[in-house]
Amino acid sequence: MPDDVLALVVDDHSTDGTADLALAAGAKVVDCIGTGLGAAVRTGLLEAVSLGAAVVVFCDADGEYDPAELPALVRPILDGEADYVVGSRFAGRIDRMHPHRRLGNRVLTVAVRLLARRPVTDGQSGFRALSAEAAACAEIVHDYNYAQVLTLDLVRKGFRYAEVPITYRFRESGRSFVRLPTYLRRVVPAVIRALRRTADGTPGRRPSSTCTPSRSAAAARTDPRTSSAAS
Numbered sequence: 621m622p623d624d625v626l627a628l629v630v631d632d633h634s635t636d637g638t639a640d641l642a643l644a645a646g647a648k649v650v651d652c653i654g655t656g657l658g659a660a661v662r663t664g665l666l667e668a669v670s671l672g673a674a675v676v677v678f679c680d681a682d683g684e685y686d687p688a689e690l691p692a693l694v695r696p697i698l699d700g701e702a703d704y705v706v707g708s709r710f711a712g713r714i715d716r717m718h719p720h721r722r723l724g725n726r727v728l729t730v731a732v733r734l735l736a737r738r739p740v741t742d743g744q745s746g747f748r749a750l751s752a753e754a755a756a757c758a759e760i761v762h763d764y765n766y767a768q769v770l771t772l773d774l775v776r777k778g779f780r781y782a783e784v785p786i787t788y789r790f791r792e793s794g795r796s797f798v799r800l801p802t803y804l805r806r807v808v809p810a811v812i813r814a815l816r817r818t819a820d821g822t823p824g825r826r827p828s829s830t831c832t833p834s835r836s837a838a839a840a841r842t843d844p845r846t847s848s849a850a851s
C-alpha cells in the first residue's frame with residue numbers, strides 16, 4: 621500500500637476476527653455506527669472525512685473487486701474532471717456473475733440511469749471514489765444499502781459523475797447479503813426518500829446549501845492523501 625493511501629476497515633459487529641486481522645495487516649479499524657451496508661459506508665465516509673482525506677475510495681470486502689485498480693478510480697478526481705467516480709463492471713470485465721444477478725443489476729442500473737439522468741452503466745458497483753467534498757456532503761438515507769441512493773444524492777446535489785471500467789471476480793467464499801424480495805422492499809422506499817430529500821433540500825448531516833461541488837477539485841489537488849475503506 622503506498623504511503624499516501626490509508627486503509628480503513630469498517631467493522632460491522634463481525635465475529636470472525638475481521639478487526640484483528642485488519643489491524644495486523646496495518647489497516648485502521650473503526651466500529652460501524654449502526655448496522656448494515658449503508659451504515660458501514662456512511663461510517664467510513666465520516667471517518668475518512670474527519671481524517672482529512674483528499675479522496676475517499678471504498679470497496680466491498682468480499683474480494684470481488686481489485687484494490688489494485690484504485691489509481692484508475694481516483695484519477696478523474698485528482699485531474700479535476702469528476703467528484704464521484706463509480707467503477708463499472710459492465711464497462712469493464714466480468715469474470716463470472718450469476719445470470720439472475722446480472723439481470724437484476726441491468727434492470728436496477730436502467731432505473732438509476734433514468735432517475736439520475738447520467739450515463740450510468742453499473743448502478744450497484746461496490747467500488748467507488750469520492751472527492752473530499754462529495755464525501756462530506758454525501759447522505760445515505762438508509763442503513764441497509766447505499767448503492768442507488770448515494771448516486772442519486774450526489775448527482776442531484778450537482779457533483780460530477782464519472783465511471784471507469786473495472787474488473788469483477790465472483791466471490792470465492794461466503795454468501796451474498798442480497799435476497800431480492802428483501803432488497804427491493806428496503807431499497808425502493810429508500811430511493812423514493814432520497815429523491816424527495818434532495819428535491820426539497822432537506823438538510824442531512826450537512827445542510828445541502830453548503831454542498832456545492834465547486835471546491836472539490838482544488839481540495840483534491842492540494843492534499844494528495846487518499847483513504848480507502850472496506851465494509
Ligand SMILES: Nc1nc2c(ncn2[C@@H]2O[C@H](COP(=O)(O)OP(=O)(O)OP(=O)(O)O)[C@@H](O)[C@H]2O)c(=O)[nH]1
Nearest residue numbers: 632655656657660680681682791795796797798851
Ligand atoms: N456492514 C455490513 N456490510 C455488509 C453486510 N452485508 C454485506 N456487507 C458488505 O457489502 C458488500 C456487498 O455485499 P454482497 O453480499 O457481496 O453483495 P453483492 O456484491 O451485491 O452480491 P454478490 O455478487 O453475491 O457478492 C460485502 O462485500 C460486504 O462488504 C452487512 O450486514 N453489514
Ligand SMILES: [Mg+2]
Nearest residue numbers: 680682684791
Ligand atoms: Mg459481493
